[in-house]
Amino acid sequence: MDFFHAHQAQHYLVLAAMLFALGAAGVVLRRNAIIVLMSIELMLNAVNLTFLAFSRFPLVPNSPMGSFLTGHAAVFFVIATAAAEASVGLAIIIAVFRSRTSVNVDEFDTLKL
Template identity: 45%
Template sequence: MPVEYYTALSAILFTIGVVGVLSRRNAIIIFMCVELMLNSVNLLLVAFSKMHHAAHPATVAGTEGQLFVFFVMVVAAAEVAVGLAIIVMMYRNVRSIDVNFLNRLKN
């Protein structure tokens, strides 16, 4: 498959993630949209790594992008653990996960 298909799919997924982050108020949905954006970038990394390997077959078997994806996924897993812990504590204290309500608490 041409890399343009992967680029288009990744752009669509990233756009959905950005729209979700900017338009939603629920912290869990915002969190899922951020993860969607990270996964779209992971898709691009693997696609470009595969394209680079096809253009230069003498290099390593196209695993550079996959290695970066592995590290991004490890960081995303740590982010999810910390973020969900913050959301749970926020819900216990405030009984809401509405982001606008948290902005009012700052004042």
């Protein structure tokens, strides 16, 4: 347990920022729809890490507005939303692949299958 006490909030926030930047670069630079979807998931995990860092190291100590579990509840909500987003996104990608035989996002210029 001393491992978590030795680190400060900046360490977690810098790691979350690097993960988010890596995910954003994947969304912008890659053209494969599956890689873009994975990059979005990476960005959501960076947000989860930020929520947990701020719940572990609150900005205002002993605040009546927040508690240790507030960040955890937000993380569970983000995980549930990300699971729904991934399943719907993957279903759309599979439908597009069946009709066009490609998952390149540059080729998605119309909404018709």
